[in-house]
Amino acid sequence: MSEVDQSTYQAQRKPRSAFASRAEYLDHELQSMRPRRWRPNLPFKDYRFEVEDWVPAMAATIGKIVMVAAIVAAFATQLGLPETFVIENVRFELLIAAILFVVLVSGFLNPNANLAGTHGPLIPLIPLIVASGGHPMALGLMIGVLGFILGITKGGSLLARLTSNGVCGGLLLYxxxxxxxxxxxxxxxxxxxFDMxxxxxxxxxxxxxxxxxxxxxQMRWLAIPLGSVLAAGLSFALGAPFEFTTEPGMPNMNPAYWWGENTGWQLGWPELHHFIAVAPFAILAVAMWSPDFLGHRVFQEINYPKKTEKVLMDIDDTMCTASARQITGSLLGGGNITSSWGTYIVPAAIARRPIPAGAILTGxxxxxxxLWGYPMDLAVWQPVLSVALIVGVYLPLLEAGMQMTREGKTTQSAAxxxxxxxxxxxxxGWSLTVLLDNLGLIGCKERGKSLGHMGRWVVPGVVFLILCAVMAGIGMFPGLPPLLESFRELS
Incomplete structure (x- = not known):
């Protein structure tokens, strides 16, 4: 067999029978993969499906329905749109995400790009975005463009390299x-x-x-499906109210319907002033990507065995994918705000599975x-939703944060x-602590000396000042009025 053949996944992998335990087999699968960026990666040739892949797929689907529904509902409430609009737009977004990006990109074209998910931390800002005259499409397009610029310039991976274990661990703990x-x-x-x-x-x-x-x-990877079944079973048995209301069907796939003046969003197409209104929020949304993406990659590193660098999530590729998905979804009529898909990558890392196989199952x-409709009702039922998020995302984040802050002076930066x-x-918190940590005021002072002037204070300082200006402009500092409103009143 040639040297090239020896370097392929098929040549490197071994059957399950060659290992003493399932864990050893899964570790070897990760070490054997040779994913190709932006080139076809085929099932069974470049990776395999395992039963563990269903765990992140189920968790991701539950999380996707919940998070997209939360974002679209937040917009709909401010715009006076009915609940039926929310359900239809969420179904539309599920199809966009599944067919165009989850399966096509993460499943076939780039297994190093994490799935493009939903930007949960931006949900509380949606009322302010609408009140400022923002338009969902304008916001989505601007986030997509800014994120793509950050991705192709490798700005995301740069910020990740400048973030120490203490800062990242503290962020995960928080x-x-x-x-x-x-x-x-x-x-x-x-x-x-209901008084229970x-x-x-x-x-x-x-x-x-x-x-x-x-x-x-040592079967923590089963926490999401078992936790969801447990929560639903106990709630049903004790008499909690629940009914299926979303019937099977196909959402409207016509972008002209969604961006019509009397249909869909009932807003028409965005104009220049809409883009100006959403600019501060778009900058903030993309700034939130770096710590979010970094946390997801670090979680993989903690849970994966050694010699698996080739299958780790690439931050810059994920940013480019998320940006392309954001632009496409917004143009077609979706209301989702994109980020790295945490409810997928965290369970996948726990189950020690690579990105592509679970991505196809997620799609x-x-x-x-x-299309079926009924699973959406069960996924957003509060006991199922809360338990799935706790055991599948938040508890693992706590554990990862604790692992990262066990050695050296990382606890200072984490605190x-x-x-x-x-x-x-x-x-x-992230931008300020990165600056203080790299300057050597907290954490390991020797680390800062190896970063040079650009890494020590120029890049962290500029990022911190830009983010502070944006947050001050839209009123995110406690006790301080929004500067943008003050300027409008003066003018």
């Missing part, structure tokens, strides 16, 4: 803790709505016991959910990024 407490609060609020608050406690304590047992037997499940994130938001 996001994990805030996510868990938020979902617990939502679960109790849901149960209190004890149901939330039962579901949560049962989830904790289940998760601990799965950790004990299949998204199409089924969009500062948590403190400053709680003061404003994770973007502020």
């Amino acid at each position: 996001l994990g803790f805030i996510g868990i407490t938020g979902q617990i609060s939502k679960l109790f609020a849901w149960a209190e709505g 608050a004890y149901l939330a406690f039962i579901v949560i304590i049962s989830t904790i016991i289940m998760y601990a047992y799965l950790e004990h037997i 299949f499940l998204c199409v089924v959910a969009a 500062v990024v948590i403190f400053s994130s709680a003061l404003v938001n994770p973007v502020f």
Whole structure:
């Protein structure tokens, strides 16, 4: 066999029978893959499907339905659009994501690009975006263009290299803790709505016991499907109200319908002033990508075995993919705001599976959910949603953050990024702590000396000042009025 043949996945891989355990087999699969960027990667030739791939696929589908629904509903509430609009647009977005990008890009063309998901942290800003005169298409196009520029210039990977383990670990700890407490609060609020608050406690304590047992037997990758079944089963058994309402069907696929003046969004096509209004929010959204994407890649590094660098998520390629998906979705009529797909990559890393096989299964499940309709109702049911997010995303983030802050002076940087994130938001906390950490004021002082002037203070300083200006302009600093509104009043 030639040297070229020896370097292929087919030549390197071994059957399951050649290994003493399933874990060893999965590790070898990761080490054997030779993904090709922006070239065809074919199932069974360049990678295989395993039962573990269904775990991130199910988690990603649940998360996608929930997060897109949250974003579209936030826009619809501000624009006075009915609930039926939200359901139809979410179904439309599922088909766009599944067919055009999840399967085509991450499944075949670039297995190093994580799936293009949903930008959850931007949801609270949507009322302000609409109040400022923003247009969903203008916002999406500007995010896509700015993200593509950052991706092709490799700005995302640069910012990732300038972020130390302490800063990244602290960010993961903060996001994990805030996510868990938020979902617990939502679960109790849901149960209190029909005077059964004890149901939330039962579901949560049962989830904790289940998760601990799965950790004990080293099958944590089953947490999402088992947790979802457990939450749904307990809630049904104890009498929680639930009914299927979304019937099978096909959403309207005509962009002219979605961007009509009397149909779809009822906004027409955006004009110049719409792009000006959304510019600060688009800059902030793309700035949020770097810490988000970095956290996802680091989570892979923590869970994957050694010698698997070739299958790790590429931050710049993921940015380019997310940007292309954002531009396409916005032009067609979707309301999603894109980011790296956390509810896919985190469970996939736990299950020790590469990106492409699970991506194809995710695309299949998204199409089924969009056309069938009924799975959407179950995925957004509060106990299923909350438990899936807790065990599939937020608890693993906490664990990863703790692992990254165990050695050296990383705890100093972690503490500062948590403190400053709680003061404003994770973007502020990340950018400020990267600057302080690289200057050597906190964390490992020797690390900063090896970065040079550009890495120590020029790039972190410029990024911090730009983000502060944007956040001050749209009123994200506590106690301070939005500077943009002040300028409008003066003018």
